Amino acid sequence: VEPSLYVLAANLDTTRANFQNPDGLRGVFERKGDILATPQLSEQSPFIDFTQTNLNSDAIYEWLPQQVMSLVRVGSPRYVIYSWGQTLKPAPNSVYSGSGPFFQMVTNYQVVAEAATRTVVRIEGAPTNTHAVVESFNILPPQ
Numbered sequence: 001v002e003p004s005l006y007v008l009a010a011n012l013d014t015t016r017a018n019f020q021n022p023d024g025l026r027g028v029f030e031r032k033g034d035i036l037a038t039p040q041l042s043e044q045s046p047f048i049d050f051t052q053t054n055l056n057s058d059a060i061y062e063w064l065p066q067q068v069m070s071l072v073r074v075g076s077p078r079y080v081i082y083s084w085g086q087t088l089k090p091a092p093n094s095v096y097s098g099s100g101p102f103f104q105m106v107t108n109y110q111v112v113a114e115a116a117t118r119t120v121v122r123i124e125g126a127p128t129n130t131h132a133v134v135e136s137f138n139i140l141p142p143q
Contacts, residue, residue, distance in 0.1 A: 004046035
């Protein structure tokens with residue numbers, strides 16, 4: 001069984017490839033709402049358990065589009081990259097001081113700093129002169 005997110009992404013790609021706009025252009029979502037032509041966003045959602053009998057609520061079918069539409073933008077694709085890193089140092093009494101091949105091996109670390117970032121990138125010039133353009137870069141505050 002394929003993961004639900006993969007099913008959704010594959011069907012979004014298929015719907016877009018077969019989608020024909022009113023002006024005759026195929027393979028492109030020109031308006032934000034065009035994405036809603038994908039049945040996996042509602043009545044064929046991989047996130048709905050269709051074995052349940054109480055599927056009469058519109059709220060069940062409208063849940064995923066409500067969550068997704070605020071993230072959809074018209075224009076060139078953008079990618080949001082979250083990164084997280086730590087600075088480590090050997091924890092107290094964690095350096096092996098015995099003999100043999102593990103001499104001076106660190107067996108535990110202590111976190112001394114952490115940082116998280118959010119970067120929005122768009123890809124331009126594909127397929128011949130492809131390059132990434134950083135639209136925004138933010139250091140995220142501690143929680």
